[in-house]
Amino acid sequence: MTATTIQPALVQQPRSAQLWLLLGRYGALMMLAALVLVMSALKPDTFATGNNVVNILNQSALSAVIAMGLTFTLVTGEFDLSIGNTASLAGVVACTVIVRHDLSIPVAILSGILVGILIGLLNGFVVTVLGVNALVATLGVGTLAVGVNYAIAGGTPVSLSDPDGFLEISLGRFLGIPYPVYIMAGLALLAWVVLNRTVLGRSMQAAGGNATAAELSGIRVDRVRVVGFVICGALAGLTGVLLATRTGSAAVSAGDTYLLAAFAAAFFGSAVLRDGQFHIIGTVIGVITVAVGFNAIALLGMETYWQYFFQGLVLIIGVGVGTVARRRAAK
Amino acid sequence: MHDLAVREPGHASDAPVTHGVSLAMEGISKRFGGAVALEDASVRLRPGTVLGLCGANGAGKSTLVRILAGVEQADSGRILLDGREVRIDSPRAATALGLSFVHQExxxxxxxxxxxxxxxxxxxxxxxxxxxxxxxxxxxxxxxxxxxxxxxxxxxxxxxxxxxxxxxxxxxxxxPAKVVALDEPTASFTEEEAERLYAVIEQLTGNGVGLLYISHRLEEVLRVTDDICVLRNGRLVGTFESDTLDVHTLTRHIAGREVESIESQGPTHPPGERVRLAVRGLSRAPLVNGIDLDLHEGEVLGIAGLVGSGRTELARLLIGADAATSGTVVLDGEPYAVRSPHEAIRRGICLVPEERRSQGLVLSDSIEDNLQMAELGAARRGAALFRPRSARRVSRSLIKRFGVKARSSRDPVHSLSGGNQQKVVLGKYVRTEPRVLILDEPTVGVDVGARADIYRIIGDLAASGCSVLVISSDFDELAICHRVVVVRAGTVVASVERTAATKNRLTELCFTPIDEQETS
Structure with a gap:
């Protein structure tokens, strides 16, 4: 039965198409590699040292955690604008739990994550059950979170009186590497396994690819999306708590800046190794690329405003080159 | 047989028709990456006539049209309007030249x-x-x-x-358009609507407009066109005058081999005695109004009906995509009331949906990812581990069993032809080993060869005990069924045995008001 149509004759792909294909998949990685090479040449004593590598990874850790969470919602075909507010609120709640109720650090951490989970559930409910567009829904829920935040903290930072144990989470090291790096690596591995090697993760990808086809294939698309929001919220909550452990205090809007950083990393990552699909490894590489850039700007003694130029350019060039290259390769 | 393709350029200007333009595409070649889509293909449209483009999916028809529309550029070859070479490097340029296109979407x-x-x-x-x-x-x-x-x-x-x-x-x-290309125009038309289209076509050609007509419905192509170009694997098989062809010859040209007629592809096994699915009074206003039917074990049951008769809605009720307002369903002796496709698949009922691209596939994903989707959907626990290696093994064996033509199971599914895509959708559901498989318009836009494969798969499934519901507007196709029920205004108005289910009889039953026909 296989003789109905003859396999089209296969010929060598044009060389240019192959090159564009390579550029599309590896262009973003080449950008990172070029950055590392140039910096290693310029500042061999300060940039290319073991200490600085650990430093860069440590600075990536929090952005990576929140961006990986965001990747889950993006994979299911939704997105979440409340993550920054969630992180802020989670930090404030974790510190408040210790300061006002005198509870232990593990309870504080869990309460921060719980805040994220609740916000994720609320996001999921509004998006799937009420059917509100994710843009509006998560913006609304995020604003609610800001309100709760101010109601609890009154707009002033919540600081621990005896922060040593709390600070240890950010400052402590094992084998010379700070704990947050382990947290980032562990979560990255876990997130990768969940997305690629579990029924849930594959279902998320299918739901994001074509929700109707997924639904008719028996995948419970709404449920999968809610789970995506919950994972995203939980990791945003964890990020907020970890941020508070850096200083032993939680400012009311401390986590807000992570919103754009996480989106930038995830979108940059969608152009890494894949053709515009969100994935964990890409997101982590996106975060690290930005961290390397910031590190380079600091080591070169450039003004901090260059960080914004760099982050903006990384996003535009990384995603832009991938998009253009794929289009060229298809010709 | 008359081979117009070898006529010299400019010959058409001698044609008796004085108004309208001639269109010629000469020596068109096009490659996509590694695959040859067209190789030295030439077609010629005489002024004020209808030229049919026939070929299996992937034969190069769409590519030819896309080149004409300026969406793709040919690697070589030229396009002549009234004998004058024209450059069509964008859809805008095509429009400016008076070329117009009506696509399926x-x-x-x-x-x-x-x-x-x-x-x-x-x-x-x-x-x-x-x-x-x-x-x-x-x-x-x-x-x-x-x-x-x-x-x-x-x-x-x-x-x-x-x-x-x-x-x-x-x-x-x-x-003002000089040439109009119609891509699968009647795919979702009723017979009556198709008749109206034929009248419109006559009007257009009378006004000097040349028409390119692309369709898998060969009887229709033979009826509507003046000439027919047949493409196979990107090459022109020949250009024929439509009067000189019949469906059988045309099919042979398209497939390049003898294709079994549908009648010979009918079910080989009689259906079982046991009733697998008993539907009583199933309703959801306004389209489904009290459907009764019995589907037996290993039976292939056709559902004939016009668009809007409630046939697709019935399928959606059976898989829990919509909720019924009244009525009962019994599956293998147990009450069956599902609220989602997830529950339906777990109970063993799946629907191969009507629109394979928008409802059946994740187009950017690989063939194997698509084949795995329904199995994910049937899984009870999300935390269950997904084993890519064993999943890939199963996918590859399905690709082989269904004769899906692909270089690798990791190729994106959008790179496949329509027929092969349909086999992937079918394979996705067959993999869950359903007790009841519902197919909604299983062969729309599917070429003759792949169509035969799909009929064979349906026959094999039934022989292995699976019950199959086939919903189709193509009443010839229903010859693969043991029995056909006719649905009209949301109720079953007739049940016809295979031997009596001729196209004319079914068409008549679909159109006759209920009170004038005997209900069985």
Whole structure:
């Protein structure tokens, strides 16, 4: 039965198409590699040292955690604008739990994550059950979170009186590497396994690819999306708590800046190794690329405003080159 | 047989028709990456005539049309309008030359009314403001030319498909068009609507417009066209005068081999005695109004009905995509009331949906990822581990069993032809080993060869005890069923044994008002 149509004759792909294909998949990685090479040449004593590598990874850790969470919602075909507010609120709640109720650090951490989970559930409910567009829904829920935040903290930072144990989470090291790096690596591995090697993760990808086809294939698309929001919220909550452990205090809007950083990393990552699909490894590489850039700007003694130029350019060039290259390769 | 393809260029200008233009595409070649889509293909459209383009999916018809439309550029070859070579490097250029295209996926804005849609891209605007009066005036001229009234003041998403299609055609004619290409025009038309289209085609050619007609419905192509070009694997098999062909010969040209007629592909096994699915009084207003039917073990049951008769809605009720308002269903002696496709698949009922691209596949994903989807959907726990290696093994064996033509199971599914894509959708569901498989329009846009494969798969499934419901507008196709029930206005109006289920009989039952026919 296989003789109905003859396999089209296969010929060598044009060389240019192959090159564009390579550029599309590896262009973003080449950008990172070029950055590392140039910096290693310029500042061999300060940039290319073991200490600085650990430093860069440590600075990536929090952005990576929140961006990986965001990747889950993006994979299911939704997105979440409340993550920054969630992180802020989670930090404030974790510190408040210790300061006002005198509870232990593990309870504080869990309460921060719980805040994220609740916000994720609320996001999921509004998006799937009420059917509100994710843009509006998560913006609304995020604003609610800001309100709760101010109601609890009154707009002033919540600081621990005896922060040593709390600070240890950010400052402590094992084998010379700070704990947050382990947290980032562990979560990255876990997130990768969940997305690629579990029924849930594959279902998320299918739901994001074509929700109707997924639904008719028996995948419970709404449920999968809610789970995506919950994972995203939980990791945003964890990020907020970890941020508070850096200083032993939680400012009311401390986590807000992570919103754009996480989106930038995830979108940059969608152009890494894949053709515009969100994935964990890409997101982590996106975060690290930005961290390397910031590190380079600091080591070169450039003004901090260059960080914004760099982050903006990384996003535009990384995603832009991938998009253009794929289009060229298809010709 | 007359081979027009070898005629010399310019010959058509000797043709007796004095108005209209001739179109010739000569020596067109096109490659996509590694695959040859067209190799030295030449077609010629005489002025004021209809040229059919036939070929299996992947034969190169769409590529040829896309090149003509300026969406793709040929690697070599030339295009001549009235003997003059033209360059078509963008869709704009094609429009400027008077070429117009009506695709399967109509490019109308759903919420806009007919006139708003017709105004899009029309020149009747001043300083960016649409002059609706002029659009309406031109629309009236076009309607005249078509000999068909246009519905202008209703949002197009509230119109039947055939009317939407007419508007799409009209939009292409708002600027003076010399050549119009129609891609699978009647795919979702009723017989009656198709008749109206044939009348429109006659009007158009009478006005000197040349038509390219692309369709898998061979009887229709033979009826409508003057000449037929057959493509196979990107090469021109030949150009034939339609009068000299019959369906059998044409099929042979397309497939390049003898294709079994549908009758010989009928079920080989008798259905079982046991009733697998008993449906009683199933309703969901307004489209489904008390459906009764029994589906036996290993039975292939056809559902004949017009678009809007409630047949697709029935399928959606059975898989829990919509909720029934009343009625009962019993599956293998147990009550069956599911609230989601997830529950339906777990109970062993799946639907191969009507629109494979929008409802069946994740187009950007690989073949194997698509084949795995229903198994994910049937899984009880999300935390369960997914084993890519064993999943890939199963996918590869399915690809082989169904004769899916692909280089690798990791190729994106959008790189497959329509027929092979359909096999992937089918494979996805067969993999869950369903007790009842429902197929909605299983072979729309599927070429003859792949169609035969799909019929064989259906036969094999039934032989292994699976019960199959086949919903189809193509009544010839229902010859693969043991029995056919006719659905009209949301109820079953007749049940016809295979031998009696001729196309004429089914068409008659679909159109006759209920009180005039005997219910069985």
């Amino acid at each position: 109509l490019n109308l804005v759903p919420k806009f009314t007919g006139v708003q849609n017709l105004a899009l891209g029309h020149s009747a605007s001043r300083l960016g403001l649409v002059d609706e009066r002029r659009v309406r005036a031109r629309a009236a001229e076009v309607a005249d030319m078509l000999g068909h009234p246009l519905v202008l003041d209703v949002p197009v998403d509230r119109l039947p498909v055939a009317e939407r299609w007419m508007l799409s055609l009209a939009r292409g004619l708002m600027r």
